[in-house]
Amino acid sequence: MTHNLCGNPKTTQEKDQPDSNLEFALFISRFKTGIWLLGIPAWIFGITDSSLEVFADSYVSRGEILHLLTTIWFFFSWMYLKPDIKDDQYQGYLCLTPAHKLGLKKRHMISQEYILPFPYLCQIYHLLNLKHLETVHKFSLNNLKIININHFQPTNIGGIIKFQTVLDSPANPLRIWRKPIVEVDLILHTPYTIELSIPVYDNKRIIVIFQAFPLTDKEHQLFIDIYSDLNWPKPLLQILLHFASCLTLLEDLPYLRNLNERNIERLFRLSKFSKNANMLLFKRFVELYGTNGNNTKLMTGNHQKFG
Structure with a gap:
């Protein structure tokens, strides 16, 4: 069983x-x-x-x-009128309380779904490596910099890391409303679900929930859901978030392609010995779910029928 x-x-x-x-x-x-x-x-x-x-x-x-x-x-x-693209079995992996689910539903802005021709482990490595916010997304985030890791807490099936970011570019439009330095949360809820929680202003936040599911050894399905309690006109905010999400995905593709050409399992093994604070949450994933992908074989088998 x-x-x-x-x-x-x-x-x-x-x-x-x-x-x-x-x-x-x-x-x-x-x-x-x-x-x-x-x-x-x-x-x-x-x-x-x-x-x-x-x-x-x-x-x-x-x-x-x-x-x-x-x-x-x-x-x-x-x-x-966009149809609901997520299957109930997928949503079951985001283990939230009913109250939390209801709160998120009210603040839901956009959903996007992609099938990407890269191994699931490549997506996990990318999402849990904080340094990628500065490198892979240098253009879209306008030279955002990570200046400090404030907190890291493992959980039974994941972990949470809090880190401070600063807007390094004087031309960054985000300077109009957000503080110069803010604390961002990155949470590994399950092997499939990762949450990025970003403060904007006056205790308002944008929450991005990534759900990645292996379909085969060479492709995975990625769901992106964005939530916010900003008091902006919802249609305008949805357009902006759709654009931002598509832009970051376009930035991801060359990196994921390059990562796929490398030995991703070797990166998983080497992460066990890494002392880089930016990799703490990824190391936690490796501790829980293996260093060579063997523990994700079960996950692939469970989801291949949805390919």
Whole structure:
């Protein structure tokens, strides 16, 4: 008998039994998401066409303005109709209390889903290495620097690390509202779930939850959910967060590709001897789940049917 991360027993027979209902549900979910994604460029084209029609001559009619505003309204309505792309089994690995789940749901801003052609361990190494905030994301974070590790606490299935960051660039637009130095939390909830909690201003935060699941030895599925209690117009904040999330993912791809070409298992083994404070949470992952990926074989087997 095996156990999932929330403590519920699962027999070997249940683990190996194919679940056609879940496979069909995931297919329908992906189909809906595909239709939704196809609709985005269609509506953008419609807005562009209507805008050109309005400003094509020196006379702007009420009908043209009404047509443009209607198209924009339908576009934002389409954005709100984004289907739920996460499977219940995946959400079960984020072990939160009902109250915490309810609070997060109210502050939910955006969801993104990707299937990436890189091993799951590459994503884990990237997400848990604090130095990557300064190197891989140097452009998007505008030369953000980590100046101190304030706190590290292991847990039974993960750990939490708190670190201070400073905006090193005088041109960084974040200087408008955030303090020069803030404390950021990075939490390893489970082998699949990592939370990044970023203070903004007046005790307001942006919380990014990454959920990475191995599909095969060479690819994994990545879910990105962003939550916030900022008192900004939600549509505007959603657009900004979608853009920021896509930009950081584009920065990730060359690094993950390069990491995939290296011996990722060797990096896991060497991390046991690392004294770098930036790697403390990654070392905790290795302590709990192995240095060569053998302990993730079970995880891969449990999720291959969702590929």
